[in-house]
Amino acid sequence: MLLIQFLNALQFSMTLFLLAVGLTIIFGLMKIVNLAHGSLYMIGAYVGLSIWTYFDSFWLALIFSPLITALVGAFLYYILFRHIQNADPMKQVLLTFGLIYIGLDSVRLIWGTMSHSISAPELLSKSIILINNPYPSYRLFVIFIGILVLICLYFILEKTVIGAKVRASVDDPEAAKLLKINTDKILFYTFSFGCGLAGLAGITVAPILGVEPGMDMEVLVLTLIVVVVGGPGSLKGALVGALLIGFVDSFGKVYIPQLAQIIIYAVMALTLLFRPDGLYKR
Amino acid sequence: MSILNIKNLNTYYGKSHILQGVNFNLDKPGCLALLGRNGAGKTTTLRSIVNLTRPDSGEINFNDLNLKDLSTYEIAEKGLTMVPENRGMFSSLSVLESLNIINNNYNNSEWNIERVLESFPQLKTKLKNSSTSLSGGEQQMLAISKALLTNPKLILLDEPTQGLAPNIVLELIEILRKILSEHISLLIVEQNVNMALEIATEVSILGKGETKWNGTKKDFKKNIAYHKEWIGI
Numbered sequence: 001m002l003l004i005q006f007l008n009a010l011q012f013s014m015t016l017f018l019l020a021v022g023l024t025i026i027f028g029l030m031k032i033v034n035l036a037h038g039s040l041y042m043i044g045a046y047v048g049l050s051i052w053t054y055f056d057s058f059w060l061a062l063i064f065s066p067l068i069t070a071l072v073g074a075f076l077y078y079i080l081f082r083h084i085q086n087a088d089p090m091k092q093v094l095l096t097f098g099l100i101y102i103g104l105d106s107v108r109l110i111w112g113t114m115s116h117s118i119s120a121p122e123l124l125s126k127s128i129i130l131i132n133n134p135y136p137s138y139r140l141f142v143i144f145i146g147i148l149v150l151i152c153l154y155f156i157l158e159k160t161v162i163g164a165k166v167r168a169s170v171d172d173p174e175a176a177k178l179l180k181i182n183t184d185k186i187l188f189y190t191f192s193f194g195c196g197l198a199g200l201a202g203i204t205v206a207p208i209l210g211v212e213p214g215m216d217m218e219v220l221v222l223t224l225i226v227v228v229v230g231g232p233g234s235l236k237g238a239l240v241g242a243l244l245i246g247f248v249d250s251f252g253k254v255y256i257p258q259l260a261q262i263i264i265y266a267v268m269a270l271t272l273l274f275r276p277d278g279l280y281k282r
Numbered sequence: 283m284s285i286l287n288i289k290n291l292n293t294y295y296g297k298s299h300i301l302q303g304v305n306f307n308l309d310k311p312g313c314l315a316l317l318g319r320n321g322a323g324k325t326t327t328l329r330s331i332v333n334l335t336r337p338d339s340g341e342i343n344f345n346d347l348n349l350k351d352l353s354t355y356e357i358a359e360k361g362l363t364m365v366p367e368n369r370g371m372f373s374s375l376s377v378l379e380s381l382n383i384i385n386n387n388y389n390n391s392e393w394n395i396e397r398v399l400e401s402f403p404q405l406k407t408k409l410k411n412s413s414t415s416l417s418g419g420e421q422q423m424l425a426i427s428k429a430l431l432t433n434p435k436l437i438l439l440d441e442p443t444q445g446l447a448p449n450i451v452l453e454l455i456e457i458l459r460k461i462l463s464e465h466i467s468l469l470i471v472e473q474n475v476n477m478a479l480e481i482a483t484e485v486s487i488l489g490k491g492e493t494k495w496n497g498t499k500k501d502f503k504k505n506i507a508y509h510k511e512w513i514g515i
Contacts, residue, residue, distance in 0.1 A: 164379045168372040174334050175370025177354035178363050179384045180432050184353070 013246025014146025018201035020226040020238040022194025028170040028233030035096035038220030039103030044069040044199025058121040069199025074192040115212030231278025291340035306486040313468040315478035318488035319514045324471040364438035369425040378409040384431040398427045419450035
């Protein structure tokens with residue numbers, strides 16, 4: 001039982017990580033809290049749904065829906081986000097908040113208000129037995145995707161020159177510009193990449209949670225909590241925050257269900273009480 | 283051909299009119315010291331030149347090239363960079379990474395990592411260290427190394443001696459002299475007027491956002507009493 005709980009919590013944490021890492025990079029680079037980040041997650045799931053429906057292939061959906069979500073992100077960056085960088089935070093909040101409604105209505109218009117489900121691919125549709133307990137292999141696959149993204153991100157960010165340029169642009173964008181680094185180009189690609197990761201989160205959880213309008217708001221709140229707890233702008237913070245919130249939420253629901261609704265908020269409040277800048281201050 | 287020519291520069295921060303007519307000229311390779319009291323607009327002048335703060339009006343010519351509408355990184359590509367007052371350390375990068383991120387793989391580049399490390403041997407032993415773990419003096423050396431790796435023709439230095447021990451200041455003066463001997467020009471903003479005068483050839487005095495006086499170091503020294511009002515020494 002404990003193992004099953006542990007794996008569920010890990011799967012949930014990895015989904016939160018995919019969402020939080022994009023949001024936190026965007027915040028670190030642009031000082032914009034993109035409240036529409038959850039909408040991109042929802043769009044990723046819906047685009048995946050269409051690809052899955054038309055081509056009858058989950059794998060195609062898995063590959064193309066993050067790419068298409070990244071393109072949506074690139075479009076949004078070009079027409080909106082690059083203009084509100086350094087703007088009054090209130091303007092940023094209003095704009096990205098407005099995008100949530102546009103996203104929601106667009107989804108209703110295109111895909112309707114019904115909820116849909118996507119089935120896991122044949123290869124991952126069975127459960128496997130882990131210490132006498134059956135466990136859906138698809139959830140293990142989601143954990144695997146999360147860890148894979150984590151390793152790739154770590155490698156790119158820590159071991160390549162491009163990654164070092166991204167980190168430098170987060171640390172001190174002005175100093176980076178003075179060293180011939182085109183931070184705007186880095187912003188554009190990282191923003192789109194972060195949106196693509198939100199899309200990846202959307203399509204990977206679709207077979208578990210289904211696809212429905214409103215799925216964006218549920219994860220948005222959790223993702224924001226992860227980013228705040230981890231420390232806005234910190235990648236390590238996104239990982240540790242996702243694990244903390246994912247585990248507290250999953251285990252809390254099982255062991256102290258009476259407190260399930262408030263426990264993650266309590267964790268956030270406690271973190272901010274002792275570490276006002278989050279666990280990993282940048 | 284003049285290295286840097288500033289004409290009637292005006293810059294606002296929001297609604298406050300910070301620079302209200304800055305004018306100076308660095309004719310030939312050398313060092314210009316921009317002096318003035320706290321709040322005179324020295325840092326804003328430097329930031330406006332490299333377009334970190336967008337000037338409202340005026341003209342900035344660098345090697346007879348008008349910098350209007352160029353972004354900071356494009357200006358750096360043209361050979362004009364700045365060492366900011368906070369030294370611009372990248373907290374998540376090691377010393378070596380901080381040097382590596384600067385595009386520098388041209389064969390004809392005068393400064394490469396090997397050469398920079400020869401000039402700043404104290405960095406050699408700390409390549410793996412986080413750049414924010416360095417001492418103030420070492421951070422300043424790293425900041426100058428990074429600036430050199432962009433292969434600049436002009437470096438703007440904002441308060442380079444701030445917080446440095448006297449013996450490190452002397453070392454820094456030697457380094458800046460060496461840089462000048464390589465035909466790289468410097469524009470230096472300093473509270474430490476004596477230090478600035480050690481290396482400067484030209485002086486420009488800024489007061490309340492306006493240029494009050496321009497001239498050679500010789501002329502400046504002749505009449506220091508006259509300038510006291512604006513530089514606070």
